[in-house]
Amino acid sequence: MQTIYFDNNATTPLAPEVREAMAPYLSERFGNPSSGHRFGEAARQGVDKAREQVAALLGCHPGRIVFTGGGTEGNNTAIMSAVRANPEKRHIVSSRVEHGSVLAPLAFLAGQGYEVELLPVAADGGLDLAALENAIRADTALVSLMAANNETGVLWPVAEIAAICREKGALFHCDAIQLAGKAPLAVEEWGVDYLSLASHKLHGPKGVGALSVRRAAPFTPLLLGAGQENGRRAGTENVAGLAGFGMAAALAASLGEGERRRIAALRDRLEAGILASIPEALVNGAGLPRLVNTLNVSFRHASSAGLLQDLDSLGIAVSAHAACQSGDLDPSHVLRAMGVPESFLHGTLRISLSRYSTEAEVERLLAVLPGVVARSRRGFAP
Numbered sequence: 001m002q003t004i005y006f007d008n009n010a011t012t013p014l015a016p017e018v019r020e021a022m023a024p025y026l027s028e029r030f031g032n033p034s035s036g037h038r039f040g041e042a043a044r045q046g047v048d049k050a051r052e053q054v055a056a057l058l059g060c061h062p063g064r065i066v067f068t069g070g071g072t073e074g075n076n077t078a079i080m081s082a083v084r085a086n087p088e089k090r091h092i093v094s095s096r097v098e099h100g101s102v103l104a105p106l107a108f109l110a111g112q113g114y115e116v117e118l119l120p121v122a123a124d125g126g127l128d129l130a131a132l133e134n135a136i137r138a139d140t141a142l143v144s145l146m147a148a149n150n151e152t153g154v155l156w157p158v159a160e161i162a163a164i165c166r167e168k169g170a171l172f173h174c175d176a177i178q179l180a181g182k183a184p185l186a187v188e189e190w191g192v193d194y195l196s197l198a199s200h201k202l203h204g205p206k207g208v209g210a211l212s213v214r215r216a217a218p219f220t221p222l223l224l225g226a227g228q229e230n231g232r233r234a235g236t237e238n239v240a241g242l243a244g245f246g247m248a249a250a251l252a253a254s255l256g257e258g259e260r261r262r263i264a265a266l267r268d269r270l271e272a273g274i275l276a277s278i279p280e281a282l283v284n285g286a287g288l289p290r291l292v293n294t295l296n297v298s299f300r301h302a303s304s305a306g307l308l309q310d311l312d313s314l315g316i317a318v319s320a321h322a323a324c325q326s327g328d329l330d331p332s333h334v335l336r337a338m339g340v341p342e343s344f345l346h347g348t349l350r351i352s353l354s355r356y357s358t359e360a361e362v363e364r365l366l367a368v369l370p371g372v373v374a375r376s377r378r379g380f381a382p
Contacts, residue, residue, distance in 0.1 A: 003315040004361045009150055009178060009294060009352035010319055016085050016201040021247035022205065023055040025240035030069050043239045050246030054210050057249040058195065059186040066232045067210045067242055071177040071198030072101035074211040077222040078194035079105045085218030091142035095119045095127065096337035102175055104142055105264040123339050125154035125285045131163065136168040147176040151321050151334045151350055152285035153294025162191040171217060177201055181252035181271035182291050187370050192215040204248030222248040254353065263291035263353055266362050267322060271295050277335060284335060293353040298340055302347025302376040310372045316365055321351045347376065
């Protein structure tokens, strides 16, 4: 049976070049990068190269990069650094559609007496910049807003958000985990204080990520210990993982506009085919700029769980919402915030492509999806 992977916003397959870059650090270059002998030096060179490659992807100096254990750690580190730097400031601004790795630490801080203000979004997932500007106060310790929504793919104007925060005197953290590898990044040009990445979203290995920290931005390590990462993140580095991350970043940086247009054309073909062949389908985020690879569509009176199961039995992997919520039968908090009607909410699919996706795979999904949705609707109990 042909298998098709359309869940790339959850994680991406490892690029062959990435696997090749990692291999030496799993064999002869096994040393600890903090050691003073030749084995340690070989490992340290791998970490340094990876830092340069990730910095090149982001458009910043390598010294601004702090390697982490993934996107969740990067988001938590940025948030805690900002609030610890200004303990007298007890107000935080974010949005209702952020990833759980932002919302969970903000909920923790709310329990510690911080006032957390979550901005609403429009029906299309757009953010009201005037509302953001009005929300920032003299006691705002941090604004934390994503660059691209992990479920709908809706893009927010990072540079404009950063300019508002800078003018109002608030630190700005951007979760750019879904944006990396799908659109150009320019962290220094944008003026972002903290920006988070995760390797496994751009065909790198899981368990490694990066946080870009602007030179003037305050920073407090989340992990304390022997002082790795120039004292910014303790713990022996995952050298093989970082070597893979570096190569993945280099590959992402080389992804040209032509390839992004190809992926966007596949996404648009999929969207048009679904709307033409399946009645009562709603594309979430339509009308706004979106990630070139992401389509989020809801079917009236259908069941996400049933759709996923039937497609999986046909060898096609998609998702209903964020992977961290895959076992959660409740509808997406993102779609609820967008006001998606209840009759559509429970029948949502997130279809996310990659540079390895093909036209034949898109046509295969379009061939089977109408029947899958029809079966789900027959068994759906609203």
